[in-house]
Amino acid sequence: MAVTIKDVAKMAKVAPSTVSRVIANNPRISEKTKQKVREAMEQLGYHPNFIARSLASQSTRAIGLIMPSSTDVVFQNPFFPTVLRGLSEGAHERHYALHMTTGKTDDEIYEGVVQMVQGGRVDGVILLYSKVEDKVLAFLKDRDFPFVVIGKPFSDEEEITYVDNNNFRAAKEVTEYLIKLGHEQIAFVGGNLNLTVTVERLLGYEKALRDSGIQLVNEYIVHEEFLKEGGQEAVRGLISLKKPPTALVVADDLMALGVLNTLDEMGIRVPEDISIISFNNVLLAEMSRPPLTSVDINIFDLGFESARSLIYRIENPREPVKRIIIPHKIVKRCSCSSPKTEEPQILS
Amino acid sequence: MAVTIKDVAKMAKVAPSTVSRVIANNPRISEKTKQKVREAMEQLGYHPNFIARSLASQSTRAIGLIMPSSTDVVFQNPFFPTVLRGLSEGAHERHYALHMTTGKTDDEIYEGVVQMVQGGRVDGVILLYSKVEDKVLAFLKDRDFPFVVIGKPFSDEEEITYVDNNNFRAAKEVTEYLIKLGHEQIAFVGGNLNLTVTVERLLGYEKALRDSGIQLVNEYIVHEEFLKEGGQEAVRGLISLKKPPTALVVADDLMALGVLNTLDEMGIRVPEDISIISFNNVLLAEMSRPPLTSVDINIFDLGFESARSLIYRIENPREPVKRIIIPHKIVKRCSCSSPKTEEPQILS
DNA sequence: TTGTATGCGTTATCAA
């Protein structure tokens, strides 16, 4: 049906291989025949067939995207459209296409990846999440298939190419910022502990407190899914403590939004009564009330650099693994202030 | 490198074609040889090569997703992860894979689609947006390539398979709901008028007013991008009118969130001073303050049914085009109430 | 500089 290399060859009165070379812009073809062939392509409306090309060259110029479980709430996170944008631009730049696989259960996802990889549908793969004991990652590593993970791998860090923020450091800075404001009762509201990002942020938080000689309080550390209901429980628990925190480090903007709501329902004001700082700096952060002070982790770049380094890896298979750290930045808005001094009216 | 059909054939002592038939589960192969072949496949860890299969069978079992411009704010909308989920499940169900193409400019997107389609990378295509004068849609239609659009096509409605809500009706219902609550000064805050969804919702709003004998006011209709700043301007303008609206129909939850913020800054309470109703019912709607009354348009189903009907179209090319309308439902939360009776304190 | 021939891993058409 479609016009092939042969049709072009016939029209330009050259061999199919010559046409192929013109497409590849092979320097050993004379400008004259190139011109001739290109004209024929133009006239016939020729477009190379990716599939045939892939089969012959054993490379698809497609990269596979592995998403977290579609049932997972993180999937609802505005984080995804943004990484996708970065990924897409990074891939586009080098003329790679994006191939997606999702699934409801971990097994479904795993099956999808196996199909995609073994089936030769893609040249490499990007993991859009990083969690403990990941079967998918183990498979990829075992097969020595090119891949990069967004986020810090849970283990074998030295043998895996990944793109991440320094979440440990970001969390530490954020906590120090709160401490500098005068807070000492600082709680941590995190998400799923299977995600390495949660772990890193928790560790950074703890380190900051320790460095400042502030006692860690077990009750100050809570973990809930990035859900509204989850946030509710966690926050109520925190506030009802005998000595409630005066500041909250929340691992995600969306979650912080939930926290904000719960606090509002309880009649607790932010930042007057309690300060909140969170992560990701998605659009939402500036649209909440009050606008959230949040760590901008440059989600777009996370995606962009992932695509880039995967492609580099695909095209230079023998190069050593790399680790790319995307810078972050605290964006100060209105959700943090110094703690109220205790019972100020008694003084004076 | 990888184990092919030939290796399996050799091991099972049959011809490659037989192996191929076993894969296709051809009924004309004896159970005995099927068993034999399957064992060999198992032992060798055989996985069929999609690319080769695609080339031979002239079908990729992949569907292309065409996203709106990645620079567009709508891309930030939580709408996308959700349609993606639906799309993914719908495709997965029939063992189709997802192939994405994005781009910054319209031309970039167009180029991507042409490549994808002419290059034979996909069997069909889904447009994740619907706007006026779409070059991409024209191309697809012209080439008679299988596609479905999410949203109502701007023209040639009868010749295009699409999946949509009845946005006209939803907007009408919503407005009538407001009217029933006692509102008469109802404004419409919409997004980009190039998007058919905006147009439909606007028309529904107008129809409801007309049906109720309420005069349409030009100043009550504003259009802004789904952005914070946009919302700001629009809302301030509305409120500063001599006769400001008592209720707002907002075309999108995210936008409504922006509106909510602006109102809050201006010291205007929702729903006491002004009612708000919006569309899409994304997670955000229930996390805002106050929780938004919003039209649930079943985003997931929009995606799911799109995938399904595209696949149906691919596999039954001669069937007539179809139109699938996904039901919607108003989810009442706390952003609407009856208007304040004017100057109640003067009475009595 | 260009053409010929072969292979990439399947499916599909004939025969047997």
Place this chain on the structure above:
DNA sequence: TTGATAACGCATACAA
């Protein structure tokens, strides 16, 4: 019920 063999559309080693 099975086996040869020819496509599918392109890339590439080898010739010329």
